[in-house]
Structures are given as structure tokens and as C-alpha cells.
């Protein structure tokens with residue numbers, strides 16, 4: 496997977512947003528990852544921690560929140576959420592009409608700056 | 610202090626993929642990213658498709674492999690422009706590799722570009738190359754459980770090619786299961802059954818491609 500390239504993009508984006516608002520240091524970056532994504536959080540964290548050195552995000556902590564997939568079973572109307580990468584069958588009635596919504600792969604949610 | 614951002618993170622790859630997409634659009638090129646396991650029949654399928662397509666439309670090909678020029682030699686025999694891309698270890702093509710290899714293709718003369726990705730059912734699905742559509746080829750010898758094991762690649766593909774159907778008498782696989790599982794993952798995927806051995810189904814697929822590029 497391309498965790499290194501993603502870490503690079505997210506670090507740049509966070510730094511850009513921080514400076515744009517007139518701040519000079521990033522303490523925390525919170526991002527969200529879709530459960531359907533192939534991105535490995537551990538690898539992303541590893542890459543991020545290597546790349547942040549000598550930047551204004553040097554002392555920052557990266558928080559990664561997984562966002563579940565959600566859907567409503569067309570057959571029994573149960574609202575489903577799952578942290579699995581994908582599911583086919585409704586866990587309640589075992590029908591295959593889940594109509595799963597897949598969230599955006601990756602988002603920068605908020606940053607904490609001074 | 611906390612600042613709410615709520616922005617999508619685009620990787621460097623996505624940015625370059627957009628540049629490729631613009632480039633294809635400017636040259637009016639329709640691009641197909643062909644993915645599948647090693648040995649699924651990607652190159653064979655391209656050979657068969659191009660034989661039928663090349664009198665109808667100007668075709669170009671980029672073939673990706675970790676190393677070697679075998680696939681490019683095979684395509685070269687069909688007398689269409691081809692670039693062999695060696696990833697030197699990477700298990701997928703990325704947008705930057707495509708961007709670089711476009712310099713070696715006569716873009717003005719190409720209307721349909723095939724990109725044969727590196728053999729793999731996982732990583733290629735994550736890398737947008739700037740293509741118009743993704744197509745996955747699955748051969749019957751790989752077994753009928755693959756769509757459910759690797760859902761993402763099937764989810765992102767516009768078409769599924771089920772290859773090697775000439776081998777049906779020798780195998781215990783269910784084409785119906787492949788089709789059913791694939792449609793559950795991706796209800797709008799278009800499915801073609803083909804054999805690159807006896808040409809079955811190739812014409813159907815070629816007709817579909819022609820409707821996409823007109």
C-alpha cells in the first residue's frame with residue numbers, strides 16, 4: 496500500500512492549514528479512515544512519524560479513527576454498521592440486499608495548533 | 610486550539626492521476642486499466658482484443674511487469690504502439706509511472722489505450738492511473754471464491770472478464786457463483802465470459818468497448 500505517500504500528503508495538508516490560519520505549531524492531527532480502505536493504520540503512523548521530523552508538526556500526535564460502513568437492509572429494515580472491509584449478508588435476516596454506503600477513503604478531520 | 614478541517618486527503622498518486630486524466634481527455638483517448646492475477650490471461654486477452662479492434666480504432670498499449678519485456682514483444686507482433694513498463698519490484702502501477710511512459714507513445718495517433726497492470730488482485734485496485742474504466746480479468750483456474758476474498762477490485766471495476774471458459778470440463782468451479790458474488794459486490798458490473806484459446810466471447814466484449822469509445 497501507499498501509506499508513505501498518504502502520510503506525506505496529510506502532513507503537507509495539515510501544515511498548510513496551520514500556517515494559513517497564522518499558527519506555527521501542530522500538536523495533534525485527527526484523520527478518519529474508511530473501514531473499506533486497504534490502508535494499514537500502523538504503516539501510516541510509522542510513515543507519518545518519520546516524515547514529521549524537522550517540521551512544525553514534529554511534536555504532533557496522529558490520531559486515526561476508523562469509520563464503519565453503514566447501510567439499511569432492504570429486506571428486514573435493520574440499520575447495519577460494520578468495521579469489516581465489506582459484508583454481503585445482513586447479519587439479522589441473512590438477505591443480500593444491504594445497500595452499503597462506503598465512506599470517503601481518507602479525511603483530515605481536525606488539527607490542534609498553537 | 611482546535612481547528613475543524615474536514616477535507617479529503619488526496620495522495621500524491623491521485624494528483625498525478627488527475628494530470629493523466631486531463632492528458633487523455635485532451636488527446637481524446639479512452640483508457641482501460643486491465644487488472645488480474647498473474648497468469649489470468651491479461652496479455653492473451655489483449656492480444657485477442659487488439660486483433661479484432663485494430664482495424665476499427667487506433668490502439669496503444671502500456672504493459673506493466675516487475676521485470677522483463679516478454680509481454681511487450683507479444684503485443685509488438687500485432688503492430689500497435691506499445692511501451693513496456695518495469696516496476697522494479699512494485700506490485701502495482703502508479704500514476705507517475707504512467708505519466709512517464711506516456712512520453713514514449715504517439716498520443717496523437719491513439720484513441721484507445723490499454724494498460725496491463727502488474728499481476729495482483731489487491732494493490733492495483735488502490736491506485737488510480739487516470740483511466741476511464743477499470744476492468745478485472747479472473748480466470749476459472751483461480752477458483753470461484755475470489756470475488757468475495759478480494760471485494761475491492763471487483764467493486765471498483767466497470768467490467769469483469771471471466772477467462773478460460775474452454776477449461777470448464779476439467780474444473781470444479783461455478784461461473785454462476787462468480788457472477789452472483791460479483792454482482793452482490795458491484796450490482797452494475799458488466800460481465801463477459803471469454804476464452805482466449807478458442808475466441809469465444811471476445812467479439813461481444815469488443816462490441817461493448819466500441820460502444821464505450823464512440
Ligand SMILES: Nc1nc2c(ncn2[C@@H]2O[C@H](COP(=O)(O)OP(=O)(O)O)[C@@H](O)[C@H]2O)c(=O)[nH]1
Nearest residue numbers: 647648649650651652653772773774804805806
Ligand atoms: N486454456 C486457456 N489458456 C489460456 C487462456 N487465456 C490465457 N491462457 C494461458 O494462460 C497463461 C497465462 O496467460 P497470459 O496472457 O500470459 O497471462 P497474464 O500473466 O495475465 O498476462 C498462458 O499460458 C496462456 O496461454 C484461455 O482462455 N484458455
Ligand SMILES: [Mg+2]
Nearest residue numbers: 651652680725
Ligand atoms: Mg502479462
Ligand SMILES: [Zn+2]
Nearest residue numbers: 568571585588
Ligand atoms: Zn436483513
